[in-house]
Amino acid sequence: MPSxxxxxxxxxxxxxxxxxxxxxxNLLISTSKHMSAKEIYRSLLRIYPAIGLTTVYRTLDVLxxxxxxxxxxxxxxxxxxxLITDSSETHHHHLICTQCGRIIDYTDFEESELIKKxxxxxxxxxxxxxTDYNFEFYGICKHCQERR
Amino acid sequence: MPSxxxxxxxxxxxxxxxxxxxxxxNLLISTSKHMSAKEIYRSLLRIYPAIGLTTVYRTLDVLxxxxxxxxxxxxxxxxxxxLITDSSETHHHHLICTQCGRIIDYTDFEESELIKKxxxxxxxxxxxxxTDYNFEFYGICKHCQERR
DNA sequence: TTGGTATTGATAATCATTTTCAATAGCAGT
DNA sequence: ACTGCTATTGAAAATGATTATCAATACCAA
Numbered sequence: 001m002p003s004x005x006x007x008x009x010x011x012x013x014x015x016x017x018x019x020x021x022x023x024x025x026n027l028l029i030s031t032s033k034h035m036s037a038k039e040i041y042r043s044l045l046r047i048y049p050a051i052g053l054t055t056v057y058r059t060l061d062v063l064x065x066x067x068x069x070x071x072x073x074x075x076x077x078x079x080x081x082x083l084i085t086d087s088s089e090t091h092h093h094h095l096i097c098t099q100c101g102r103i104i105d106y107t108d109f110e111e112s113e114l115i116k117k118x119x120x121x122x123x124x125x126x127x128x129x130x131t132d133y134n135f136e137f138y139g140i141c142k143h144c145q146e147r148r
Numbered sequence: 149m150p151s152x153x154x155x156x157x158x159x160x161x162x163x164x165x166x167x168x169x170x171x172x173x174n175l176l177i178s179t180s181k182h183m184s185a186k187e188i189y190r191s192l193l194r195i196y197p198a199i200g201l202t203t204v205y206r207t208l209d210v211l212x213x214x215x216x217x218x219x220x221x222x223x224x225x226x227x228x229x230x231l232i233t234d235s236s237e238t239h240h241h242h243l244i245c246t247q248c249g250r251i252i253d254y255t256d257f258e259e260s261e262l263i264k265k266x267x268x269x270x271x272x273x274x275x276x277x278x279t280d281y282n283f284e285f286y287g288i289c290k291h292c293q294e295r296r
Numbered sequence: 297t298t299g300g301t302a303t304t305g306a307t308a309a310t311c312a313t314t315t316t317c318a319a320t321a322g323c324a325g326t
Numbered sequence: 327a328c329t330g331c332t333a334t335t336g337a338a339a340a341t342g343a344t345t346a347t348c349a350a351t352a353c354c355a356a
Contacts, residue, residue: 016322016333037312052336057313075282077225077312077343095276104274114262118285126252127290128243134223136282137266142275164302164353185343200305205344225312225343 015062023048024059025083034072034080034094034103072096072103072134097141104141111135163210171196172207173231182220182228182242182251220244220251223286245289252289259283 006025007017023044028035035043037060041053060081063069072080072094080103093111095104119130154173155165171192176183183191185208189201208229211217220228220242228251241259243252263281270276 011323014333018322018334020335050336054314054337055335058334071223073221073223075219075221075227079223079312095270095274097276104276106270106274108266108269110262111266114258118256118259121256122243122254122285122287126243126254127293128245128252128285128287129293130285130287132286134282134284134286137270137276137278138280138282139270139276139278145275145277159354162302166303166353168304198305202306202345203304206303227343 009066009068010062013066020048020051020055021059021062023051024056025063028063028069028081028083029085034082036078036080040081070132072136075138093135093137095137095139095141097139097144102141102143157214157216158210161214168196168199168203169207169210171199172204173211176211176217176229176231177233182230184226184228188229220284221282241283241285243285243287243289245287245292250289250291 006022010017010021024040027040027043037053037056040060041051041056044051044056060069060071063083064071064081068084070082070084072082074080074096092105092107095106097103115133115135119133122128122130154170158165158169172188175188175191185201185204188208189199189204192199192204208217208219211231212219212229216232218230218232220230222228222244240253240255243254245251263283267278267281270278
């Protein structure tokens with residue numbers, strides 16, 4: 001995805017395309033990891049020493065509002081973020097290790113189907129307009145189990 | 149569920165049964181709401197003016213460790229809690245209104261079945277030992293939709 | 297009743313995220 | 327390219343939820 005595409009997306013909603021935003025997006029695009037705001041910030045410091053943590057948060061906010069970013073609450077008050085790319089359109093879910101914080105993605109067709117159905121049901125039954133959902137398993141990952 | 153039952157559960161793990169803990173449990177039992185730590189604290193202040201917020205957090209911690217409490221992250225850093233009662237053994241899920249914070253419970257048999265299957269799959273496929281899960285929909289509730 | 301120790305509550309500390317605000321930089325219009 | 331408007335930026339302070347500290351208290355086994 002060429003960056004002028006992102007530029008246009010920002011411009012299209014009256015937002016400006018700036019150097020910090022480009023740096024943040026490049027990082028998010030290039031990584032397949034789920035990163036916290038601070039991880040993103042620290043990673044960017046190397047190539048963009050002037051960037052501020054505040055700006056990271058603000059850009060993540062904008063991306064979330066635009067619907068391009070997925071916020072994953074860890075339950076500790078910290079959140080991790082992942083870009084929603086075309087290839088991940090089929091929503092995937094998460095395994096969160098409560099020991100080391102590692103997040104493992106997985107996809108399950110059955111689940112995705114079920115969620116689509118559930119969305120409809122909830123809309124008609126509870127008058128609830130779904131904007132997002134979280135489906136996460138918490139537990140101990142293989143790595144941490146072997147460590148004890 | 150008589151309170152000596154709870155007393156025994158605490159004692160059984162080397163914990164003590166105290167007045168603050170009884171007050172907190174009585175509140176959690178009597179309400180059907182999902183409450184935040186601060187809501188619990190403020191509610192208890194009326195009948196137990198000496199109670200401290202710290203104690204509320206600690207008791208919630210113990211209950212969660214014992215497996216009797218469900219922690220629901222709101223995505224804002226705040227958590228809400230609900231007691232796991234016998235009648236809710238069939239795990240239910242949540243609709244969280246991102247506007248007013250309201251949480252609506254719902255149960256879906258299909259979902260519960262699917263989750264049980266998924267737990268098994270994840271264990272064998274990813275070596276992940278599941279301790280808990282969250283299945284939540286975020287959106288705008290009926291009430292808030294009508295307000296605009 | 298007593299002694300050991302878990303628990304308590306007030307206070308201070310953390311940690312992630314937001315707010316504030318003056319300086320800067322995009323960019324639309326010329 | 328120049329200008330002016332205003333969105334954006336980064337530093338610092340503020341907020342809000344949760345956790346750590348610590349001396350005093352209260353369970354409860356013996």
